[in-house]
Amino acid sequence: MRKRTTLLVALLALALLPACGQGSGPEPSVQEPPAREEMQRETLRLELTRSAADEDTLMQALRMLPELLPAALAEQGVAVGRVETTVGASPAASAQALNDGSVDLAVLPGTVFAELGGEAVPLLTAAETAGAEAGGRRxxxxxxxxxxxxxxxxxxxxxxxxxxxxxxxxxxxxxxxxxxxxxxxxxxxxxxxxxxxxxxxxxxxxxxxxxxxxxxxxxxxxxxxxxxxxxxxxTEPYYSVILAAWPDDDELKTERFRDALSAALAQVCGQDASVRDALGGALTAPVEDDALNAMRRLATLGG
Structure with missing residues (x-):
C-alpha cells in the first residue's frame, strides 16, 4: 500500500510541473497604439494685415509663406495642398472676412480682435521671448x-x-x-x-x-x-497680435491643429525673418479665448 501511495504522489507532482512553469513563458506582446491619421486640407487661406512691417517685407512674406508653410505643416502631420495668402484692406475688414468664412486664418492686432473678433477662435499669439510658452505683456x-x-x-x-x-x-x-x-x-x-x-x-x-x-x-x-x-x-496681459481661426471650421479649432501650426510657424519664422516681421512676431504661444477678456474690457474703456 505504501508503494502505491508513493507512486501516486510522484505522478501528481509530475502532472503539476507544466502548470507551475507557465509563468516563465514568453511575455505577451504589447500592441503599439495606432498612428494618428494625417490631417489633410486642400487649401489653407491665411490673411495678413498691414502692420509695422514695411511694404517690401510684407510682399516677401506673401511670397515665402505659400512655399515654406506647407512643408513645415507636413512635418507636423498636417498635409495642405496649397496655402493662399492675402492682405486685408484693413484690420476690421480682415476680422469681417474671418467671421464670414472668406478666409480660414487671419492675423489681427489684439485690440481689433478684442473689439471685432466676434465668434472667431483665437489660436496663437506672439511669444515675447524665444522659446516662451506664454505670450502677452503685463x-x-x-x-x-x-x-x-x-x-x-x-x-x-x-x-x-x-x-x-x-x-x-x-x-x-x-x-x-x-x-x-x-x-x-x-x-x-x-x-x-x-x-x-x-x-x-x-x-x-x-x-x-x-x-x-x-x-x-x-x-x-x-x-x-x-x-x-x-x-x-x-496687470493682466496685453496681446499685441492674435492669429485666429474661422469659427465654423471644427478642424481649425482643434488643439492638434493649433500645436502643429505653432511648430510650423516657429520653423518658418526661423527660416525667413520677413515672415516673422509681417506676422508681428513669432506666433507660437497658445492663447485661449477667456485670456482676452481684459483686452475686451480695454476696448470698452476706449484705451
Whole structure:
C-alpha cells in the first residue's frame, strides 16, 4: 500500500510541473497604439494685415509663406495642398472676412480682435521671448523711490488695499507702449471704473527715463523689472497680435491643429525673418479665448 501511495504522489507532482512553469513563458506582446491619421486640407487661406512691417517685407512674406508653410505643416502631420495668402484692406475688414468664412486664418492686432473678433477662435499669439510658452505683456505697478512712494509700498506690503484717493494723490510715471492701457483696466476693475485719464498727475514715456526718481508710482512693462521690490499690483496681459481661426471650421479649432501650426510657424519664422516681421512676431504661444477678456474690457474703456 505504501508503494502505491508513493507512486501516486510522484505522478501528481509530475502532472503539476507544466502548470507551475507557465509563468516563465514568453511575455505577451504589447500592441503599439495606432498612428494618428494625417490631417489633410486642400487649401489653407491665411490673411495678413498691414502692420509695422514695411511694404517690401510684407510682399516677401506673401511670397515665402505659400512655399515654406506647407512643408513645415507636413512635418507636423498636417498635409495642405496649397496655402493662399492675402492682405486685408484693413484690420476690421480682415476680422469681417474671418467671421464670414472668406478666409480660414487671419492675423489681427489684439485690440481689433478684442473689439471685432466676434465668434472667431483665437489660436496663437506672439511669444515675447524665444522659446516662451506664454505670450502677452503685463505691466507692473511699483512704488517709486520718493517718501510718499515708500509709504505706499509699506501699505501694499501689509496687504492693506490702497484707496483711490491715495493713488490719485501720487505722481505717476507710466512707461511703455500700447500695453500701458492695461493699467487703466487694472484701475477700472478696482476703483469704480476710474482709469489713467482720471488720475491727477501722470506723465508718459516710451522708455525708462530720469523722471522715474520723482515718481511715487511707476507703471512699467513687467519683463523689464523682473523681481522688483515694492510691487503694488500687476496687470493682466496685453496681446499685441492674435492669429485666429474661422469659427465654423471644427478642424481649425482643434488643439492638434493649433500645436502643429505653432511648430510650423516657429520653423518658418526661423527660416525667413520677413515672415516673422509681417506676422508681428513669432506666433507660437497658445492663447485661449477667456485670456482676452481684459483686452475686451480695454476696448470698452476706449484705451
Amino acid at each position: 505691466m507692473l505697478l511699483l512704488a517709486g523711490p520718493t517718501e510718499y512712494g515708500c509709504q505706499l509700498s509699506a501699505r501694499a506690503a501689509s496687504d492693506t488695499p490702497l484707496t483711490w484717493d491715495e493713488l490719485n494723490r501720487a505722481a505717476w510715471s507710466v512707461i511703455g507702449g500700447e500695453e500701458r492701457g492695461m493699467v487703466s483696466v487694472w484701475l477700472a476693475d478696482r476703483y469704480e471704473g476710474n482709469t489713467l485719464s482720471d488720475l491727477s498727475r501722470v506723465t508718459y514715456a516710451e522708455t525708462d527715463g530720469d523722471g522715474e526718481s520723482a515718481a511715487d508710482v511707476l507703471a512699467v512693462p513687467a519683463d523689464t523689472r523682473e523681481g522688483a521690490d515694492g510691487v503694488i499690483g500687476e
